Amino acid sequence: MKSIFGLLRRFWKAEFFSPSAFLVRAAILAALYAVSCASGLQEYTTFLSGTSPNVNMSWQTASTLGLIHLLLHFAFILLVPILLITSGLLAAWNCWKPGCGLPARASHQYPIQANHGEPNRPPP
């Protein structure tokens, strides 16, 4: 449990442009959309057809609820996947950018050479 909270804290405090930060944003949007669906706000999207969603509620209130669900829906189907892909791309970039991912000892002592079919060998 502690480790889960630790992971969540790490994600929450992630640097603004880091892959984790994009993951957190996607997760927040997905969670908000799930809450909206569970609350049945999709019923209020009937305002799009010009119909009163609920005759016992003011048109403005009902339309606002419908609009909230509409925005969350589009955030879920458009933004969430884009944020996830962004996160993946950034993570890949961070892994494969020059000088990253190599053991510190190897990068200091044995500079990487172009691989022409020969495996890298330490200098004699």
Add this chain to the structure above:
Amino acid sequence: MKTNLKEWVKKASHALVAFTLATAIWLPCLHLFFRAPLTEFYQEKGVSPKARQLAARHLQLWTEPALRQIELQKMRASNAEWDFMGRTFLVWSLVNMGLREPAMKEEYLPVIDQIIQETVKIEEKDGIYAFLMPYARARPYQVSPARSLFLDGEIALMMGARRMLQEEPGYRQPMTERLNAIEQRMRSNPLMAMESYPDECWTYDEAVALVAFKVADRLDGTDHGALCQQWVAMAKEHLVDKKTGLLLSSYQINGEPLYGPEGSTIWMVAHCLQAVDEPFARDQYERARKELGRITLGFGYALEWPASWQGPMDVDSGMVVPGLGVSAGSSGMALIAASSFHDWNFLQSLVATLDMAAFPSRQNGRLKYCASNQVGDAALLYASVLGPLWESIRKP
């Protein structure tokens, strides 16, 4: 500090590039998650799964009065016309479904009769204004006694369609009376103009009335062929917008245009004209498709107004998405026309949009679109089953 800023800008630009790339990857893929095989929505033979689920929801509304009352209250609070059109689209749909699956006729006929009889009863009790928008009372009809072609045409076609599914002698006389009244008015002025609202003539209602004449010809051996062709010739001469070649939506009884080519009207007009004058109907459909139909990133939609005509967002157009001009009303009616003219690619794209943006909700085998309403869902049901009725009218 300078290094921090430099580092921040570097990271921000990386993130921006990744975000742009992610957008470029995702947007073209999005439609794949909503694009189902077309047979889910429309089948040339039999009834598609979606049509069956939509119909189940409507049949439930007509067998559970309390539920229907809630739906009607919601719609009538916005527009009494929708209550009426929800009935007509449902009757035409059930007739098409009955023609597709004759074994189901016995289930549909009582509902069809209930709808027709209740509708006529309301009209008799509360008058034509029961199904018209309040502005109909603002001024008198030009031709008296006041009659609305909107009601006469659609009720006549409901009765005719019912008789096409299975003859019911009780509907013959009231149908003939309505059609005679329409014919008399058509012949009373050179533009064959018939009011739906005071001094407002709608090509939508005229096209529906022409189909009702065709149904009567098929059932009762009358011949309104010349009358229909006369209307088509008059429309080509007087009711076509010069820039787009599309029919106007509405005009005054003296021929003065009111609304130009409106998506929520022209798609249905093209569909109805298919039963009257196929080449003219196809020409109208193709022009509408060019001027109003769009497919972007695999999603189909329709505009309410062509680029050459500035029109308002109103009760017919439904919500119009600012900037894109996407109209809920026009897109819904475009499904009917795309289905009617077998424009499968456009139809499939429109259905993808429907599933993406109209919030389908399924419960116990019943389907409704939350962003729509009863009339919208009835029109969608009609788009998913139309065909057999028009075929039987056109049969030589």
